[in-house]
Amino acid sequence: MVGDRLVEAEDLYPAEWIEDAFREAAELNARNWRYIEKILGNWAEEGRPNETPGRDSLEDRKRRYLGGALRPGN
Numbered sequence: 110m111v112g113d114r115l116v117e118a119e120d121l122y123p124a125e126w127i128e129d130a131f132r133e134a135a136e137l138n139a140r141n142w143r144y145i146e147k148i149l150g151n152w153a154e155e156g157r158p159n160e161t162p163g164r165d166s167l168e169d170r171k172r173r174y175l176g177g178a179l180r181p182g183n
Contacts, residue, residue: 111142122149
């Protein structure tokens with residue numbers, strides 16, 4: 110079940126984000142997938158703490174990460 114949710118997260122977020130979210134959760138001793146999903150969701154909506162204002166939208170980051178246009182329905 111967690112494996113399926115991890116595959117879904119890989120479709121939504123860059124691999125670096127997922128690794129960083131795991132690292133942050135482990136540092137806070139919060140080692141469960143829901144916590145990691147919350148971190149990723151917050152970063153997607155509010156930006157990561159080390160990003161500067163005026164960052165690209167989530168859709169722009171997805172396009173850049175996927176290397177082109179998004180498929181319809183994504």
